[in-house]
Amino acid sequence: MLLELGNVYYRYPDSEDWVLKNINLVADRGEFILLLGPSGCGKSTLARIINGLIPNFYGGELKGHVSVKGLDPRRTPTHVLAGHVGFVFQNPENQLFFTSVEREIAFGLENAGYSPEEIHKRVENALREYGLWELRDKSPFELSGGQQQKVALASVMVLEPEILVLDEPTANLDPLTALKVLGIVRRTTLKQRVLALVIEHRLEVAMPFADRVVIMSDGEIVFDGEPLEGVRKYGHITGKPFIVKFIERLEDLGVRLNTKTLSPEHVAIEALKKLRELCNGRRGDGARN
Numbered sequence: 001m002l003l004e005l006g007n008v009y010y011r012y013p014d015s016e017d018w019v020l021k022n023i024n025l026v027a028d029r030g031e032f033i034l035l036l037g038p039s040g041c042g043k044s045t046l047a048r049i050i051n052g053l054i055p056n057f058y059g060g061e062l063k064g065h066v067s068v069k070g071l072d073p074r075r076t077p078t079h080v081l082a083g084h085v086g087f088v089f090q091n092p093e094n095q096l097f098f099t100s101v102e103r104e105i106a107f108g109l110e111n112a113g114y115s116p117e118e119i120h121k122r123v124e125n126a127l128r129e130y131g132l133w134e135l136r137d138k139s140p141f142e143l144s145g146g147q148q149q150k151v152a153l154a155s156v157m158v159l160e161p162e163i164l165v166l167d168e169p170t171a172n173l174d175p176l177t178a179l180k181v182l183g184i185v186r187r188t189t190l191k192q193r194v195l196a197l198v199i200e201h202r203l204e205v206a207m208p209f210a211d212r213v214v215i216m217s218d219g220e221i222v223f224d225g226e227p228l229e230g231v232r233k234y235g236h237i238t239g240k241p242f243i244v245k246f247i248e249r250l251e252d253l254g255v256r257l258n259t260k261t262l263s264p265e266h267v268a269i270e271a272l273k274k275l276r277e278l279c280n281g282r283r284g285d286g287a288r289n
C-alpha cells in the first residue's frame with residue numbers, strides 16, 4: 001500500500017482539541033480519491049500529514065500509524081518525502097519562485113539530477129499539455145491566478161511523483177480549464193499508476209473523475225467509498241452536484257440507472273438507454289394486448 005493511516009490523531013501546537021480524530025485511510029496506486037467536507041473539517045491538515053509538513057514544519061502532536069510509501073513523516077525529512085509526494089497548495093503563488101515559467105517547471109527536475117535532454121523533453125511536454133507554451137518566458141508572478149495554478153501543477157507533475165496531493169487545484173481556473181486539468185490528473189493516475197488525493201469543493205467538476213470519495217466532518221472520516229453513494233448520503237455536508245440530483249429525480253420517476261461513473265455524458269447515455277428499454281417494453285405490452 002502506498003498510503004496507510006491508522007488511528008491517527010493530530011493537534012496543532014495551539015489547538016485546544018484534536019483537529020483530526022481516529023483517521024483510518026488506506027490507499028494505493030492508480031486511485032483518484034476526492035476528499036470532501038465542509039470548511040475547517042481537517043482536509044488540508046490531513047494533506048499536510050501525507051506530505052510531511054505535519055509534524056516537520058507545523059509541529060504539534062501526531063499520534064497513530066502513518067506510512068507514506070513505507071516512510072513515517074515523523075522520522076523522515078520533508079525533502080525525502082517530497083521525492084514521493086507531489087503537492088499543490090491552495091494558493092499557488094506560495095510555491096512559485098523563479099523568473100520564468102520554463103525555469104519554474106525545470107527547477108525540480110534539475111534538482112533531482114535529470115539529464116538536460118530529459119529536462120528539455122519533460123518541460124516542453126508539460127508546457128504544451130497545460131497550455132503554457134505561449135507563457136514560457138513570462139514571470140510566474142505576472143500571470144493570473146489560474147495560470148499560476150497550472151504552472152504549480154505542471155512543476156509538480158513533471159517530477160512524476162507516486163502520490164499526488166492537490167489542495168483545491170482548480171480554485172482559480174475557469175470550468176473548462178478545470179475539467180481539462182483534472183482530466184490530465186486522472187489520466188496520470190491511470191497511465192502512471194499514481195495515487196491522487198484531491199481536495200475540491202467544486203463537485204460538478206471533480207466528481208466525474210473520482211473512483212472513491214472520502215468525506216470528513218469535524219476532524220473525522222464519516223464516509224469512504226463510492227462517489228455516488230457518498231454524495232447521496234452526505235449531500236447535506238458536501239453539496240449535491242446536478243448529475244446526482246438528476247439520477248435521484250429519475251429514481252423518483254421509477255427509473256433506476258446502473259451507473260458508477262458520474263460523467264454527465266455517461267449518465268445521459270445510460271438514462272437514454274434505460275428510457276428506450278422502458279418504451280420498447282411498453283410497446284411490446286401494447287402489441288400483446
Ligand SMILES: Nc1ncnc2c1ncn2[C@@H]1O[C@H](COP(=O)(O)OP(=O)(O)OP(=O)(O)O)[C@@H](O)[C@H]1O
Nearest residue numbers: 012014015019037038039040041042043044045046
Ligand atoms: N496552522 C494552524 N494552526 C492552528 N490551527 C489550524 C492551523 N491550520 C488549520 N487549523 C485549524 O484546524 C482545523 C482544520 O483546518 P483545515 O485547514 O485542515 O480544514 P479544511 O477542511 O482544509 O478547510 P478549508 O476547506 O476551509 O480549506 C480548523 O479548525 C482550523 O482552524
